Amino acid sequence: xxAQRFTQGTRSLILQAAFEIVCVYGFAGVTLxxxxxxxxxxxxxxFAHFKSIEQVHLALIAYAGEVFRSDVILPALESxxxxxxLEATMSKWLEWTARxxxxxxxPLIAGFFEFDDREGAVRDALLEQEVAxxxxxxxxxxxxxxxxxxxxxxxxxxxxxxxxGICYSFHVSAxxxxxxxSQAAALLAVDGLLNRAKSGTPSMPPFPxxxxx
Amino acid sequence: xxAQRFTQGTRSLILQAAFEIVCVYGFAGVTLxxxxxxxxxxxxxxFAHFKSIEQVHLALIAYAGEVFRSDVILPALESxxxxxxLEATMSKWLEWTARxxxxxxxPLIAGFFEFDDREGAVRDALLEQEVAxxxxxxxxxxxxxxxxxxxxxxxxxxxxxxxxGICYSFHVSAxxxxxxxSQAAALLAVDGLLNRAKSGTPSMPPFPxxxxx
Numbered sequence: 001x002x003a004q005r006f007t008q009g010t011r012s013l014i015l016q017a018a019f020e021i022v023c024v025y026g027f028a029g030v031t032l033x034x035x036x037x038x039x040x041x042x043x044x045x046x047f048a049h050f051k052s053i054e055q056v057h058l059a060l061i062a063y064a065g066e067v068f069r070s071d072v073i074l075p076a077l078e079s080x081x082x083x084x085x086l087e088a089t090m091s092k093w094l095e096w097t098a099r100x101x102x103x104x105x106x107p108l109i110a111g112f113f114e115f116d117d118r119e120g121a122v123r124d125a126l127l128e129q130e131v132a133x134x135x136x137x138x139x140x141x142x143x144x145x146x147x148x149x150x151x152x153x154x155x156x157x158x159x160x161x162x163x164x165g166i167c168y169s170f171h172v173s174a175x176x177x178x179x180x181x182s183q184a185a186a187l188l189a190v191d192g193l194l195n196r197a198k199s200g201t202p203s204m205p206p207f208p209x210x211x212x213x
Numbered sequence: 214x215x216a217q218r219f220t221q222g223t224r225s226l227i228l229q230a231a232f233e234i235v236c237v238y239g240f241a242g243v244t245l246x247x248x249x250x251x252x253x254x255x256x257x258x259x260f261a262h263f264k265s266i267e268q269v270h271l272a273l274i275a276y277a278g279e280v281f282r283s284d285v286i287l288p289a290l291e292s293x294x295x296x297x298x299l300e301a302t303m304s305k306w307l308e309w310t311a312r313x314x315x316x317x318x319x320p321l322i323a324g325f326f327e328f329d330d331r332e333g334a335v336r337d338a339l340l341e342q343e344v345a346x347x348x349x350x351x352x353x354x355x356x357x358x359x360x361x362x363x364x365x366x367x368x369x370x371x372x373x374x375x376x377x378g379i380c381y382s383f384h385v386s387a388x389x390x391x392x393x394x395s396q397a398a399a400l401l402a403v404d405g406l407l408n409r410a411k412s413g414t415p416s417m418p419p420f421p422x423x424x425x426x
Contacts, residue, residue, distance in 0.1 A: 024330045028241030100330070109385075110326040116388035117237045117313070130390065161398045162405075165382030169374055172322075172381065175329035177343065185374045192375075192409075 011049050011059075014039055018060045019067075026114050027057055027122065054121060061125045064108055072096050073136065082147035086140040087194070090163065094186055097167055098174045109171060134160050141197075150197045162193055224262050224272075227252055231273045232280075239327050240270055240335065267334060274338045277321055285309050286349065295360035299353040300407070303376065307399055310380055311387045322384060347373050354410075363410045375406055 017038045021030050032053050036043050050056045076088035108126050115123040141156040166189045173182035230251045234243050245266050249256045263269045289301035321339050328336040354369040379402045386395035 026239060026241055026327050028239055110329075112385050112389040113323040113326050114239055116323075116384075127390070130385075157394070158398055158401055161382055161386060162379070162402050164385065165378030165380075165402065166375070167378075168381035168385065169378030171329075172325050172377065173374060176325040177340070181370070185371055188371055189375050189378065196405075 014041075014046065014049055014056070015059055015063050018056055019063060022060060022064075022110075026110055027060075028114065030056060030060065032056075057122045058125050061108060061111075061122070061129060065129045068096065068133075082144045083149040086144050089137070089140055090190060093167060094170060094183075094190075097171050098183065109168065134164070137163065144197075148199060151199045154197050159193070159197060163190075166190055166193065227254075227259065227262055227269070228272055228276050231269055232276060235273060235277075235323075239323055240273075241327065243269060243273065245269075270335045271338050274321060274324075274335070274342060278342045281309065281346075295357045296362040299357050302350070302353055303403060306380060307383060307396075307403075310384050311396065322381065347377070350376065357410075361412060364412045367410050372406070372410060376403070379403055379406065 014035065018030050018035055021034060021038060025034075030053065032043050032046055035053075035056065036046055039046075046056075050059065072089065072092040076085055076092050079085040079088040108129060111122075111126045112130065115126055137160045138156045141150065141154070141159050144150045145152060145154055145156070166186055169189070170182055170186035173179045173185060179185075227248065231243050231248055234247060234251065238247075243266065245256050245259055248269065249259055252259075259269075263272065285302065285305040289298055289305050292298040292301040321342060324335075324339045325343065328339055350373045351369045354363065354367070354372050357363045358365060358367055358369070379399055382402070383395055383399035386392045386398060392398075
C-alpha cells in the first residue's frame with residue numbers, strides 16, 4: 001500500500017514539474033531529459049511512471065484540464081443559471097488567463113498554436129478539451145437566452161467565438177506585451193459583447209449615411 | 214564575388230528551412246540539429262553562417278517580418294487612405310492567417326505564446342515587431358477617423374485590441390479547430406467591429422430595460 005501511495009505521489013510530482021515546464025517552454029520543452037533534471041530522477045526512473053514522453057504530454061493535458069475545471073468551471077456553477085453564471089465563468093476565465101504559471105486563456109491555449117499544424121494523440125487530446133470547453137460556454141449562452149436576458153436570435157456559436165478572441169487578445173496583451181491597459185481593454189470588450197447580446201438591442205447597428213460621405 | 218553570392222544563397226536556404234520548421238514546430242523546434250538535417254549540412258557548416266541558434270531565431274523573426282510586410286502591409290497601401298486601406302489590410306491579414314505554412318495571425322503569433330513567460334533577445338525582437346505592427350494598425354484607424362468614416366471619439370487602441378482578438382480567434386478556429394465556419398465567423402466579427410466604429414453609431418448600445426427582468 002505504501003509503495004503504491006509513493007508511486008502515485010511520484011507521478012503527481014512528475015506531472016507538477018511537467019506543468020511548470022510547459023507553462024514556460026511549451027510542450028516542446030517537456031522532454032524526458034528536462035523533466036528528469038527538474039524532478040531529480042533518472043530517465044529510466046521516469047519510465048517506471050510514463051512509457052513515453054507522449055504519455056507525459058497526455059497526462060499533462062488531462063491534469064491541466066482538471067485544474068481549469070476546479071479553478072474556473074466549478075466555482076462559477078455556484079452562481080445562478082443564466083447571465084450571472086455566464087458572467088462568473090467569463091470573469092474566472094480572465095483571472096486564470098492573467099495568473100502567472102498557468103497555460104492561460106483556455107485550458108491549453110499555447111498548445112493550440114503549437115499543435116495547429118501537427119497531427120497525433122496530443123493534438124487530439126487538446127482538441128477534445130477545447131471542444132468540451134466551447135460546448136460548455138455555448139450551453140451557458142443558451143441558458144442565458146432561455147432566461148430572456150439575451151436576445152432570442154443571438155448566435156451562441158458567434159458569441160463564443162468572439163469571447164474566445166477577447167480572451168486570446170487579453171492573453172497576448174497581459175503576458176506578451178505586458179500592457180498595463182490589458183485588463184481594462186478586455187473588460188471593455190466583454191462589456192460590449194454582453195451589451196450587444198442583451199435583449200432589446202438591435203442585431204446590427206444601422207449603417208449611418210454620414211459614413212458614406 | 215561568386216563565393217559571397219553562394220554564401221548569401223546558403224544563408225537564404227537556411228532561413229527558408231528554419232521558416233518551414235518554425236511554422237510547424239515553433240521556435241523550440243528550430244534547433245541546430247534539426248536545421249542541419251533539413252538543409253543537409255553539418256552543424257559546423259551552419260556555424261559559418263550563424264554563430265548560435267539564437268542568431269538563427271533572430272534572423273528568422275526579421276525574415277518573417279519582411280514576408281508579412283510584402284504580403285500584407287505593402288499591397289494594402291495601394292488602396293486609398295482611410296477605410297479602404299484599413300479594410301484591405303484587415304482582409305490581407307485574415308488571408309495570411311488562414312494560409313498554411315505561415316506563422317499566421319500576425320507576423321509571429323505562435324511566438325507570442327512561446328515567449329510570453331521568457332526573457333531574452335528573441336522575445337525582445339518579437340515584441341518589437343508586434344509593437345510596430347500595432348502602431349501601423351492604429352495609424353490606419355486614426356486616418357479613418359480623420360476622413361470622417363469612423364466616429365471622432367473612437368478609441369483606436371481598443372479597436373486594434375479587439376481586431377487582434379478576432380484574428381487570433383480565427384487562427385485557432387481555422388488552424389487548430391479546423392472549423393468550416395471559421396472564415397464566416399471572422400468576417401461577421403470584423404463587420405460588427407467596423408459597423409460599431411462608423412460615425413453615426415452610438416458609442417455603446419443603450420441598456421434595454423428588458424434585460425433587467
